[in-house]
Structures are given as structure tokens and as C-alpha cells.
Amino acid sequence: MLRQLLVADFLKIKRKGFWLLTFLGPLGVVALQMVNYGLRKDYLLQQSDNDWEYYLSNVHSFTPLALILGIAIFTSIIANIENETNAWKQLVSLPVSKMSVYLSKFTALASLLLVSSILLMVFTLLFGVFLDLGEEIPYVELFQYSFYPYFAALPILSLQLWIAIVSKNQGIPITTGVLGVVFAYSAYYLPDWMIWKWPSLMNAWGEPVVNALLGVGLGCVLYLVGMFDFVRRDVK
Amino acid sequence: MEYVIKTEGLTKKFGKETAVDRLDMKIRKGEIYGFLGPNGAGKSTTIRMLLGLMKPDSGMVRVFNKDLKKERIHILKRVGSLVENPSYYPHLTAYENLEALRKILRVSEARIHEVLEIVRLSDVAHKKVKGFSLGMKQRLGIAVSMLHQPELLILDEPTNGLDPSGIIEIRNLIQRLPEEYGMTILISSHLLSEIDQIATTVGVISKGKMIFQDSIHAMRKHSRQTIILKVNDGKRAEHILQGKGIYANYQDSMLLLSKLSDQKVAEIVRMLVQNGLAIYRVEEKQSSLEDIFLQMTREEA
Numbered sequence: 001m002l003r004q005l006l007v008a009d010f011l012k013i014k015r016k017g018f019w020l021l022t023f024l025g026p027l028g029v030v031a032l033q034m035v036n037y038g039l040r041k042d043y044l045l046q047q048s049d050n051d052w053e054y055y056l057s058n059v060h061s062f063t064p065l066a067l068i069l070g071i072a073i074f075t076s077i078i079a080n081i082e083n084e085t086n087a088w089k090q091l092v093s094l095p096v097s098k099m100s101v102y103l104s105k106f107t108a109l110a111s112l113l114l115v116s117s118i119l120l121m122v123f124t125l126l127f128g129v130f131l132d133l134g135e136e137i138p139y140v141e142l143f144q145y146s147f148y149p150y151f152a153a154l155p156i157l158s159l160q161l162w163i164a165i166v167s168k169n170q171g172i173p174i175t176t177g178v179l180g181v182v183f184a185y186s187a188y189y190l191p192d193w194m195i196w197k198w199p200s201l202m203n204a205w206g207e208p209v210v211n212a213l214l215g216v217g218l219g220c221v222l223y224l225v226g227m228f229d230f231v232r233r234d235v236k
Numbered sequence: 237m238e239y240v241i242k243t244e245g246l247t248k249k250f251g252k253e254t255a256v257d258r259l260d261m262k263i264r265k266g267e268i269y270g271f272l273g274p275n276g277a278g279k280s281t282t283i284r285m286l287l288g289l290m291k292p293d294s295g296m297v298r299v300f301n302k303d304l305k306k307e308r309i310h311i312l313k314r315v316g317s318l319v320e321n322p323s324y325y326p327h328l329t330a331y332e333n334l335e336a337l338r339k340i341l342r343v344s345e346a347r348i349h350e351v352l353e354i355v356r357l358s359d360v361a362h363k364k365v366k367g368f369s370l371g372m373k374q375r376l377g378i379a380v381s382m383l384h385q386p387e388l389l390i391l392d393e394p395t396n397g398l399d400p401s402g403i404i405e406i407r408n409l410i411q412r413l414p415e416e417y418g419m420t421i422l423i424s425s426h427l428l429s430e431i432d433q434i435a436t437t438v439g440v441i442s443k444g445k446m447i448f449q450d451s452i453h454a455m456r457k458h459s460r461q462t463i464i465l466k467v468n469d470g471k472r473a474e475h476i477l478q479g480k481g482i483y484a485n486y487q488d489s490m491l492l493l494s495k496l497s498d499q500k501v502a503e504i505v506r507m508l509v510q511n512g513l514a515i516y517r518v519e520e521k522q523s524s525l526e527d528i529f530l531q532m533t534r535e536e537a
Contacts, residue, residue, distance in 0.1 A: 004339050004340045004342065005339075005340060007339045008336045008337070008339040008340050011328075011332060011335060011336045011339065012325055012328070012336050014327070014328065014332070015327050015328075016327065081325060081327075084325075084326065085321070085322070085323045085324050085325075085326065086321070086323055087323040087324065087325065088323075089284070089287075089289055089319045089320075089323060090317075090319070090323040090337075090380065091323075092287075092288075092289055093287040093288070093289060093312060093315075093317045093319065094312060094337065094340050094341065095309045095310070095311075095312040095313040095341070096309065096340060097309060234284070234289065234290040234291060235284065235289040235290065
């Protein structure tokens with residue numbers, strides 16, 4: 001049942017710019033470093049002994065922002081597709097469970113964001129090689145910087161999707177989305193428990209993997225809360 | 237008797253207000269069931285509960301003799317619906333709209349062409365629904381509801397907002413379905429005139445309560461006939477008749493008499509003529525279904 005719903009959901013997001021955003025997000029993050037390194041490469045190379053590591057952390061400084069902004073936009077559009085003509089009543093009166101309807105929306109967005117993360121890794125690697133930062137490519141760190149923010153951002157995806165789907169007034173998810181981006185921008189000053197800080201991979205222990213694991217854990221919890229709330233509600 | 241839809245004591249409350257109050261609905265196979273009531277009487281809420289979109293506060297719904305609460309998905313495989321304003325994805329074409337639902341319903345691609353043909357939208361199949369007229373969107377909604385060849389079709393106000401020709405078109409389409417496809421149809425409306433020509437059974441709801449449920453013929457029997465006499469001096473005529481013990485009511489220069497036998501009418505006319513009154517007109521008036529409907533819903537209110 002989930003597979004059919006997913007196929008339908010991917011058909012519904014046609015012409016809404018989802019794939020373009022999926023591509024543009026990671027490209028933009030790397031493009032900022034193209035400008036950065038294009039303008040002052042010599043200066044930047046002087047800043048550290050490990051050019052690759054330094055380059056990766058530069059790329060990563062914009063990843064959380066792009067990710068959280070992307071989540072806000074994606075969740076808002078995908079909910080709006082059903083909200084626009086209250087297509088929920090049509091969708092839910094099909095022989096499908098409400099749980100799988102919700103799971104399908106989440107899976108579609110999680111997949112798109114995962115594709116974005118893969119593209120981020122590819123773009124980062126390509127430009128890194130182009131910059132000629134050294135023979136020793138740190139694949140482990142490259143993987144971490146590309147995917148840990150994704151896992152760490154899952155609670156934000158669960159929360160934003162829930163808010164966007166159950167809100168009659170789309171001003172609410174847009175407000176929380178904008179707040180999220182502001183939080184992401186000031187991640188350095190936020191306490192560790194704020195989920196908007198997690199994609200920055202900063203924490204008191206200096207272990208990025210903690211954020212990724214916490215993200216998956218809390219992401220699942222918030223997903224379940226959102227799904228059961230959706231199932232419980234009457235469709236107007 | 238086997239019912240396609242059977243509800244018992246169906247109740248739904250929104251806060252303190254009771255939208256649907258202990259409603260018992262019975263629909264037999266092959267019927268076109270007209271579900272009537274003024275706006276806000278609880279029609280849409282009832283229909284939403286029949287489809288499992290809303291959970292009743294109490295009472296139960298059985299569709300195809302199965303409990304909706306327990307076998308919702310199984311039941312909905314055999315039910316098509318159009319609830320209130322049509323839902324569609326405006327950025328997709330008519331074909332893509334149906335395709336998105338076809339994937340979920342797992343029917344053949346050929347069926348899309350079939351239903352588009354039935355509602356006569358084949359020509360605009362590859363145009364975006366955004367640019368459709370309301371009538372076309374409504375027809376697309378009906379196409380969607382028939383996509384998986386349901387045995388039960390639930391249409392909530394399918395002619396709402398349509399022009400007269402659109403209403404006739406949809407009415408003709410609906411009328412064909414039970415015979416051609418063996419469907420049972422539940423169709424709601426706030427206007428009796430929209431469905432009195434096609435419905436076989438009617439249920440009238442007012443303030444959440446079912447106040448009448450029977451065949452359309454039974455409803456017609458409720459209609460009362462009146463004899464109307466137009467004479468030159470109504471006051472005097474009324475007086476003469478009352479002297480003979482015949483109850484007449486004089487209003488708006490008309491003399492109204494309740495249903496009488498032909499002989500009695502002849503007698504009255506003769507009597508009035510003999511008393512020197514001029515009779516201009518003798519008419520029989522049958523109150524229309526619309527009148528009965530209005531009377532029913534007014535009495536409840």
C-alpha cells in the first residue's frame with residue numbers, strides 16, 4: 001500500500017519545483033565555497049594544516065541553514081497540495097489507512113532530502129578535487145559532513161510536517177519554519193537541547209555522531225506523535 | 237432485508253452542538269437514495285461518518301453488512317465518493333489527477349479513458365484542472381468516484397454551484413448508473429427539485445434528525461389536494477357554504493376547499509349558482525413535493 005501511495009505522491013509533486021530544489025540546495029551550499037575559494041583561496045589555504053578538513057568545515061557552515069530552509073519549504077508545499085482544495089477528504093476516503101497516507105508524505109520528503117545529501121557529498125568532493133587540496137581525501141569526514149546533518153535534522157522534518165499537515169492556517173508552519181531558519185543561523189548560541197542546533201553537529205561532547213543518533217531517535221518519536229495526531233483527527 | 241448502508245443511532249457532536257442526532261439510515265441495493273435537508277442539517281457530517289472521515293460519538297455504521305469501524309479499508313474498496321466541493325490537484329492535468337488515484341486504487345490505465353469518456357472530459361484530459369470550469373471540476377470529481385467501479389456511490393451535493401444544463405447533465409448521468417453498472421447511489425442535496433426526478437427513496441434530515449425516510453411515492457402521498465373557487469362575491473359564498481356545513485376558507489379573493497369528491501364539488505357549484513353568484517374558475521391544486529419538503533423541515537424547526 002505504501003508503495004502505491006508513494007508513487008502517487010511523487011506524481012502529485014510534479015511541477016512544484018521539488019526536484020529543482022533538491023538539486024539547487026546542495027549546489028548552492030557548495031557554490032558559496034566556490035565564491036569563497038575563488039576570491040581568497042591562498043588566504044584560506046594558509047588558515048590550517050589540513051586543507052581538506054578546513055574546506056569541509058567551510059562547506060558545512062551553510063549546510064544546516066540550507067537543510068532547515070529546505071524542510072520548511074518542502075513540508076509547506078506538500079501539505080498545501082492537499083490543503084488547497086481539501087483533497088484530504090478524497091485521499092482519506094480511498095481504501096488506504098491514514099497511517100500510510102502520513103508515512104508516504106514523510107517518506108517522500110525524507111527521500112528527497114536524502115538525495116540532496118548525496119548530491120551534497122558529490123558536489124563537495126568534485127569541487128574539493130578541483131581545488132587540489134591534497135592526495136589524501138578524507139572520505140570518512142566527507143561522509144559525516146554530508147549525512148550527519150541530514151539525520152540530525154529529522155526531528156525538524158517530523159515537527160514541520162506535522163504542523164504543516166494539521167494546520168488549517170498555513171501561516172503557522174511558515175512562522176515555525178522561519179523561526180527554525182533563524183535558530184539555525186544562531187546555532188552557536190543555542191543550548192544543546194534545541195533541535196535546530198543539531199544539524200550544526202555542535203555539542204558539548206564534541207562528538208558529531210551524538211547529534212545524528214539523537215536526530216534519528218527524536219525524529220522517530222516526533223514522527224509517531226504527528227502521525228497519531230493525524231489519524232485521530234476528523235477530516236473536515 | 238439486506239441493506240447496503242445501515243446506520244443505528246448515529247450521533248456526532250461538535251462541542252455542545254449535536255450535528256447528527258441518533259440517525260437511522262437504511263439504503264437498499266440498487267436504490268437511488270435522495271438525502272435531503274436544509275443547509276447545515278447534518279447531511280455532510282453524516283456522509284463524512286459513512287466514509288470514515290469523521291468518527292461518530294456514538295452509534296454505528298454498517299456498509300455491505302460490515303462494521304465500518306473494523307473493516308473500513310475493505311469497505312472503501314467498493315465505495316466511490318464525492319464529498320461537497322470537488323477536490324483536485326490544480327497543477328496537474330485531468331489525466332494526471334486520475335492517474336495519481338489510479339496508482340492507489342490499482343485499476344487499469346484503460347479505466348481512466350473510460351471514466352473520462354463517461355463524464356465527457358476526454359477532450360480536455362491533458363489540460364490542467366486549474367483552468368476548468370466548476371462544472372468540469374465537478375464532473376472530474378464524479379470520474380474520480382467511479383474510477384474503481386464501486387458498487388456504492390456516495391455523492392454529496394454533486395450539483396452544487398452548477399448551471400441548469402450542468403445539473404441536468406449530472407442528473408442524467410446518475411440516473412443511468414444503477415441500471416448500467418448495478419450501483420447503489422446515495423445523493424444528498426438541499427433542493428428536492430434536483431433529485432425528485434431520479435431518487436427512488438428519500439430521507440429527510442432536519443437539525444440532525446431523520447424526520448422522514450420512505451419511497452418517493454410515499455412522500456407524494458403526503459401531498460394534499462385543494463379545490464380553489466374564484467367567484468364574484470367570496471364573502472357571501474363563504475357564508476352560504478358554512479350555512480350548509482361545508483368548511484370553506486376565503487383568502488386572497490379565492491375560496492379554498494379541502495379535498496372533496498367530484499359529486500360534492502358539483503353540488504357546491506350548483507348551490508352557489510342558484511344563489512346568484514358568478515363562478516369564474518374551479519381549480520384543483522396539488523401541493524408539490526417541494527411544498528411537502530418545506531413543510532416537513534419547517535415543522536421540525
